Amino acid sequence: MSVYLKCVFGAVLLAASNTATAQSNAAERWFEIELIVFSPARSADLKEQFDNDVTPIRLSNSFDLVTAHYQPQINTLLGTLVRCAETEQISDPLLPAKLRDWQQWQPVYYPLFCLSEQQPAAWQRTSLFPEILLNNELPMPASLPVQLAGKSDNHMPVPYLAPRSAFGLTELAAKINRQPNQTVLLHTVWRQAPVTEKLAVPSRWFAGADYSELVDYWGRDRQQAANDDSSTGLTLVESPRQDDLFSAIDTLLDQLNAAGKLEALPDQPQVLRISDSLSNLPDNVWQLDGLFKLHLDHYLFVNTDFNLRRFAADGMQSINVKQSRRVISGELHYLDHPYLGMIIQIRRFQPPEPETVEEIDVGEVTALQQ
Incomplete structure (x- = not known):
């Protein structure tokens, strides 16, 4: 199939998709x-x-x-940043003299936006291959x-x-x-x-x-x-793992209770289930x-x-x-x-109507192909 025909059929599929989306939006209130x-x-x-x-x-x-x-989510943003070189200084002769003098006392990091989080030592890593561990959650x-x-x-x-x-x-x-x-x-x-x-x-x-x-x-x-x-x-x-453990304990207690293996204590107030106390x-x-x-x-x-x-x-x-x-x-x-x-x-x-592509006559496509 030629590139032209691929574009034509792609436009037809896009028009059908937009029509289905418009019908779906019309059905939803x-x-x-x-x-x-x-x-x-x-x-x-x-x-x-x-x-x-x-x-x-x-x-x-x-x-x-x-x-x-x-x-x-800032994972994509963090993926575009490079590691900060803490010992690297900008040696630009066009910088003002005051800034060059200040560099002697305080290092200037380059580039301006970079990853400066301290990484665990090699012996602290659990993975064989080194990977950058970052805090990708902004503080509330x-x-x-x-x-x-x-x-x-x-x-x-x-x-x-x-x-x-x-x-x-x-x-x-x-x-x-x-x-x-x-x-x-x-x-x-x-x-x-x-x-x-x-x-x-x-x-x-x-x-x-x-x-x-x-x-x-x-x-x-x-x-x-x-x-x-x-x-x-x-x-x-x-933790999620502990929540699963508490849920498993509650499930086992329910099974034992259903099988008559547990005896209810008299005058015992109802105790809140462990999983209900700590989960979600x-x-x-x-x-x-x-x-x-x-x-x-x-x-x-x-x-x-x-x-x-x-x-x-x-x-x-x-x-x-x-x-x-x-x-x-x-x-x-x-x-x-x-x-x-x-x-x-x-x-x-009322959601905005999606942009639609004009439908192409199949006869015109056949004529173009010939």
């Missing part, structure tokens, strides 16, 4: 979700009491747009900005953050933030195509300050917890952390499950806020709670 989460101002006069125990929110089977925004901010927006307006087939131009409740968020003792924790907009509740995957959102250095996930003071663990000889390190929990302790699920079953439904951390007289308090609501697109919905308020607006979004 995309929505734009704007979410404002804030801490109300009336908690000081609240007489209702809440349980101080931490309600764990598991992150399995959820997608995270916040981490991807602050910790993007100690406190996240309130407004979370995407960097591009390019449409994607998966849920993604919308740009700042899509924010429609900015004035409302500013008005809420101006109220005394009232703070907006998160204001974001994202786009997704909802599915049925059975197939729906929740999105994870976290905001505010990072309390990881103060308390662990269960609200215990880290210094006090470390002292308690050292005194009892208890050292549990959370967030690595960091954020001021706000939880899940938001949108699903479509004739109507739009919203399920939220968030933990709010706040300082109390007896230490760090965790308040679980779990709500469900049927919503109508275009309307403004307020999910009320004494400690956590949410304003939600879900709007229809």
Whole structure:
């Protein structure tokens, strides 16, 4: 087949692919979700009491747009950098005299962007062939900005953050933030195509300050917890391999219990399973952390499950806020709670039509071939 015919058939396949994509986008109903989460101002006069125990929110089977925004994949960028030569200096006669004099006291590294991470010694390597070991994860901010927006307006087939131009409740968020003792924790907009509740995957959102250095996930003071663990000889390190081990232990216990090999102790309170205690929990302790699920079953439904951390007289308090609501697109919905308020607006979004290639008549292709 000639190069010309290959180009023609390639254009035909591209046109068919674009037509299928356009039909798929037309079949999907995309929505734009704007979410404002804030801490109300009336908690000081609240007489209702809440349980101080931490309600764990598991992150399995959820997608995270916040981490991807602050910790993007930089493996490709790191692969283009070269190793820094710490003893190499720039000997350029065109440099100013002051800079050449400064080189005598402080080496100048070249090139400007290079890899300067210290590598393990040869005897510390586990691989036969040397490889560059790099930290490819950017550090998270100690406190996240309130407004979370995407960097591009390019449409994607998966849920993604919308740009700042899509924010429609900015004035409302500013008005809420101006109220005394009232703070907006998160204001974001994202786009997704909802599915049925059975197939729906929740999105994870976290905001505010990072309390990881103060308390662990269960609200215990880290210094006090470390002292308690050292005194009892208890050292549990959370890792995927250990999670699998705990899950295997729980499975074996279930099998023994089903076979009648275990006898239940009388007046024994229910003990939390090991795997449930340590698996699929967030690595960091954020001021706000939880899940938001949108699903479509004739109507739009919203399920939220968030933990709010706040300082109390007896230490760090965790308040679980779990709500469900049927919503109508275009309307403004307020999910009320004494400690956590949410304003939600879900709007229809029409994805842009993909560029199509003009279809080529088969008869014209045959004539050209002859």
